[in-house]
Amino acid sequence: MSNNNLTQKYITLYQNHKERLLDNSSQIVNEYRDKAFDAFKKSGIPTVKSEAYKYTNIEEPFSRDYQSVLESEKFSGNIEELFKCNVEELDTYTMFTVNGKFIGDNNPGALPEGVIVGGFAEMAEMHPAIVEKYYGKSALIEKDGVIALNTMLATDGLFIYVPSGIKPEKPLQVVNILTAENDILVNRRDLIVVEGGADLRLLFCDHTISTNRFLVNAVTEGFVADSGTLDFYNLQNQHNGTVQIGGYYFQQDKKSLLNANYFSLNSGIARNNVFVDMNGLHGENHISGLTLVDKNQHVDNFLSISHNVPECESNELFKSVLDDAGSGAFTGRIYVAPDAQKTNAYQSNNNLLLTDTALMNARPQLEIYADDVKCSHGATVGQLDEEALFYLRARGIGKDEATILLMYAFAYEVIEKIRVPALKEQIRTLVEKRFRGELDKCDSCIVCADINKVMNDLSGV
Amino acid sequence: MLKIRDLHAAIDGKEILRGIDLDIKAGEVHAVMGPNGSGKSTLAAVLAGNEAFEVTSGTVEFDGYDLLGMSPEERAREGLFLSFQYPVEIPGVSMTNFLRTALNEQKKYRKEKPLSASNFLKLMRDKKNLVEIDSDLTNRSVNEGFSGGEKKKNEIFQMAMLDPRLSILDETDSGLDIDALRVVANGVNKLRRDDNATIVITHYQRLLNHIVPDKVHVLYKGKIVKSAGKELAHELEINGYDWIKKELDEQ
Structure with missing residues (x-):
């Protein structure tokens, strides 16, 4: 079902840059590169004719012309000086990527002993044993053409390894910045490993600085070992010329806990692929998302939770507020x-349409081969409660303010899931700002920093 | 304070109010009674500005201003308050946030300074005592999981917080046990002053034992068909509405 011309375009891109790609990566990563190339030749870029990409056309953005960032030099300025978090309450270890490349000079501060954080390209060379054990094990190249493409083209991104029993005191914050003079394609590759009994809180903030178009094809692999905990937050605030395919592929061992929270505040087209494999007894996860779209924005959350063993629990809560001609999709x-007895799996997807032109597609998909399980799913698409709106107005609250209160009330359940209090407060403020139309799509960074200053400083680099 | 003239209103093309005339002065309590379906709640909804109802003709003056030309929020800020027959549950909006927003919008409208956080909390405490509302309730979302009685107490609590000049109590007694009824009535009585007025809409007379009206009106088929002093309520309690219906049907 692939588009041959489009597939050929990326095959050629790979062939043209192959030498340089191979030179800049570790041997293990390069072995996957070749396999991914073969897989991509077969799969190509997925089209809307495939079930998985039925509601989001990614062919169109892939068919545009981008300047390749494969050749570009690494950003060499001192980003710490340029990019300061002005939210003091959010005390984190902070790191940056620019166009998918890790900023090497950045030192996230004193991390506990044994914790490894850094650029994927560099760390893959330094820690081959970790890469060999985990790389490509969760994001399988045969699964999706975009995974194959990423595995074929990506060189850098984040590398995070937390050894057994280590619990970094502060959350780790990664600011993924997009900035360029021309339209670019970014392939970022992250590897996150949380070993047995370790506990990591990780925040990804995705931002655009310059106004050109971006196509981001990112793949993040995350592994949570026995009794480990990963609290993951993704905050997306990118301008409307951004198309981002964010793939998050998690594996969970026994008694592990995964919390993954996606806040899609702004982007042109966003597709989140969230896949979780529960491979050990008594694993538990909570995956949630809050999507806010307006204008012609589009967000597609595509989730797949696999209960491969008995006695695990999964919970999904995704909510969307859709304004103007915004559209969204949810697949759960x-x-x-067959032998995953005593599974508890719950899924809920609620959507609020503010206009007649907003559109939402919701697809719960339960595939159950065991007989002693508790599974539930619910999807709703509705409008603002007129009675509640009148009740608030009858107390003197203006229509606009009352609408914001009700939209916030709809969203709060997802915000309540945030386990870092300062972050919860930040996101609460952000969401409210977004509802008031005060959150600038192009250049505001919310959790961190004076982004205008960063933009000025970067333009001089 | 309130002057209603020949008020007609309809919902989905069906006429419910068919020419209401009513005058209410400051310091007065008026009871509007009547059988089910006579238009009592419609009258309350129309006065509060519920857009589900269409006013087809007539005028309503509130302190000399054209009430029908105002949005629901403007009416509230001008000092009109509706105690809902069925208060709406709003999960996710805290009572505190709700009331602070409402009060501050009112203050902004009246060009007054917003309340400081400490003064707001003090006001909440004072008014909570007035209506004997459980402290825990104000820490929750608006009406969420409240019992029927708690919801009605919460309406009177909001009334106390907003200090309206004209309050319309729509079937505030329905679903209340006798203790809750007394608490609610006490709250209303404590809020009575010479410069405010109350419309008590009820089907039964029992609330009027606690909130004693100056005038009683009977609404039937969308019109006020009888007005008298408080003794009319007693008469209705004993004889029901049938004699009024009969009297009218004979005319």
Whole structure:
């Protein structure tokens, strides 16, 4: 079902840059590169004719012309001086990527012993044993053409390794910045490993600085070992010329806990692929998302939770508020393997349409092969409660303010899931600002920093 | 304070109010009674500005201003208050945030300074005592999980917080046990002053034992068909509405 011309375009891109790609990566990563190339030749870029990409056309953005960032030099300025978090309450270890490349000079501060953080390209060379064990094990190249493409083209991104029993005191914050003079394609590749009993809180903030178009094809692999905890937050605030395919592929061992929270505040087209494999007894996860779209924005959350073993629990809560001609999609696949008895799997997807032109597609998909399980799913699409609106207005609250209160009330359940209090407060403020139309799509960074200053400083680099 | 003239209103093309005339002066309590379906709640909804109802003709003056030309929020800020028959549950909006927003919008409208956080909390405490509302309730979302009685107490609590000049109590007694009824009535009585007025809409007379009206009106088929002093309520309690219906049907 692939588009041959489009597939050929990226095959040629790979062939033209192959030498340089191979020179800049570790041997293990390069072995995957070749396999991914073969896989991509077969799969190509997924089209709207495939079930998985039915509601989001990614062919169109992939068919545009981008300047390749494969050749570009690494950003060499001192980003710490340029980019300061002005939210003091949010005390984090902070790191940056610019166009998918890790900023090497950045030192996230004193991390506990044994914790490894850094650029994926560099760390893959330094820690081959970790890469060999985990790389490409969760984001399988045969699964999706965009995974194959990323594995074929990506060189850098984040590398985070937290050894057994280590619990970094502060959350780790990664600011993924996009900035360029021309339209660019970015392939970022992240590897996150949380070993047994370790506990990591990780925040990804995705931002655009310059106004050109971006196509981001990012793949993040995350592994949570026995009794480990990963609290993951993704905050997306990019301008409307951005198309981002964010793939998050998690594996969970026994008694592990995964919390993954996606806040899609702004982007042109965003597709989140969230896949979780529960491979050990008594694993638990909570995956949630809050999507806010307006104008012609589009957000597609595509989830797949696999209960491969018995006695695990998964919870999904995704909510969207859609304004103007904004559109969204939600697919929630839950797979329960034949012997995965005593599975608890819950899914809820609620959507608020503010206009007649907003559009939402919701697809719960339960595939259950065990007989002693508790599974539930619910999807709703509705409008603002007129009675509640009148009740608030009858107390003197203006229509606009009352509408914001009700939209916030709709969203709060997702915000309540945030386990870092300062971050919860930040996101609460942000969401409210977004509802008031005060959150600038192009250049505001919310959790961190004076982005205008960063933009000025970067333009001089 | 309130002057209603020949008020007609309809919902979905069906006429419910068919020419209401009513005058209410400051310091007065008026009871509007009547059988089910007579238009009592419609009258309350129309006065509060519920857009589900269409006013087809007539005028309503509130302190000399054209009430019908105002949005629901403007009416509230001008000092009109509706105690809902069925208060709406709003999960996710805290009572505190709700009331602070409402009060500050009112203050802004009246060009007064917003309340400081400490003064707001003090006001909440004082008014909570007035209506004997459980402290825990004000820490929750608006009406969420409240019992029927708690919801009605919460309406009177909001009334106390907003200090309206004209309050319309729409079937505030429905679903209340006798203790809750007394608490609610006490609250209303404590809020009575010479410069405010109250419309008590009720089907039964029992609330009027606690909130004693100056005038009683009977609404039937969208019109006020009888007005008298408080003794009319007693008469209705004993004889029901049938005699009024009969009297009218004979005319």
